[in-house]
Amino acid sequence: MDxxxxxxxxxxxxVPNAARIYDFALGGFxxxxxxxxxxxxxxxxxxxxxxxxxxxxxxxxRVVQWLTDAGIRQFLDVGxxxxxxxxxxxxxxxxxxxxxVVYVDVDPVAVSHGQSxxxxxxxxxxxxxxxxxxxxxxxxxxxxxxxDLTQPVAVLLIAVLHFVPDDDRPAEIIASYRxxxxxxxxxxxxxxxxxxxxSDEQERVRDLYRRTPTPISTRTPExxxxxxxxxDLVEPGIVPVTEWHPEPGSDEEPQRDIVAAVGRxx
Ligand SMILES: C[S@@+](CC[C@H](N)C(=O)[O-])C[C@H]1O[C@@H](n2cnc3c(N)ncnc32)[C@H](O)[C@@H]1O
Numbered sequence: 001m002d003x004x005x006x007x008x009x010x011x012x013x014x015v016p017n018a019a020r021i022y023d024f025a026l027g028g029f030x031x032x033x034x035x036x037x038x039x040x041x042x043x044x045x046x047x048x049x050x051x052x053x054x055x056x057x058x059x060x061x062r063v064v065q066w067l068t069d070a071g072i073r074q075f076l077d078v079g080x081x082x083x084x085x086x087x088x089x090x091x092x093x094x095x096x097x098x099x100x101v102v103y104v105d106v107d108p109v110a111v112s113h114g115q116s117x118x119x120x121x122x123x124x125x126x127x128x129x130x131x132x133x134x135x136x137x138x139x140x141x142x143x144x145x146x147x148d149l150t151q152p153v154a155v156l157l158i159a160v161l162h163f164v165p166d167d168d169r170p171a172e173i174i175a176s177y178r179x180x181x182x183x184x185x186x187x188x189x190x191x192x193x194x195x196x197x198x199s200d201e202q203e204r205v206r207d208l209y210r211r212t213p214t215p216i217s218t219r220t221p222e223x224x225x226x227x228x229x230x231x232d233l234v235e236p237g238i239v240p241v242t243e244w245h246p247e248p249g250s251d252e253e254p255q256r257d258i259v260a261a262v263g264r265x266x
Pocket of ligand 1: 163
């Protein structure tokens with residue numbers, strides 16, 4: 001298989017990968033046959049999957065605008081994905097040119113592409129790190145050069161916590177971010193919801209995901225709520241992504257397979 005120039009030698013392009021599958025779902029070009037095949041199998045199980053991906057990305061844009069309007073000028077976007085339409089710095093800096101953004105992802109393709117589009121942006125950077133090691137991210141010199149943790153910051157964990165299995169104690173990981181950020185900071189998440197009666201096809205996709213570097217761990221709304229311990233939940237609470245501060249007059253079809261929530265650190 002030919003390797004395009006944008007993919008580093010260390011990247012295994014024979015195994016599907018969450019960043020590239022999501023890129024394909026959103027209509028991007030940084031993906032391979034193995035990712036497209038994976039997405040198409042998943043789409044058999046969840047026929048609305050492409051709409052779910054777009055609805056999640058639209059929520060990301062709305063929540064960044066909402067946070068910017070609330071006065072937030074620093075963003076730590078963890079599990080940021082391969083840059084695509086409506087990246088955090090583009091949304092935030094449209095309203096607040098001084099807004100500062102650090103993108104973090106474990107995937108080398110996402111990070112190298114982020115670094116290349118941010119080369120001329122002094123207020124934003126991209127680093128490679130694993131969200132399960134918050135101390136490495138919070139103590140990273142590039143994070144310290146862009147974000148002042150003594151001032152309010154928005155930590156974004158959008159469509160990524162369902163790639164953290166229970167064994168890795170996601171609530172404790174979130175608590176580490178919570179304890180490191182200033183009062184008045186925010187945490188914004190979206191998270192895949194457990195289907196109480198999954199179809200055989202859905203179980204098969206879950207098995208397929210187990211063979212990727214990022215197996216999927218969907219959760220119930222109650223389990224997701226427990227992860228926001230210590231934050232004050234912003235209205236309207238934990239809701240389908242399409243229902244989190246929708247655009248006025250929006251007729252977007254409700255997508256209940258992924259929920260959104262924003263918490264404020266008191
Ligand atoms: C579905 S994409 C979401 C991208 C973006 N946050 C959005 O919602 O549009 C999930 C991203 O999380 C990244 N990811 C998965 N596990 C991660 C981890 N442990 N640490 C950092 N990033 C991770 C993947 O590489 C992928 O780019």
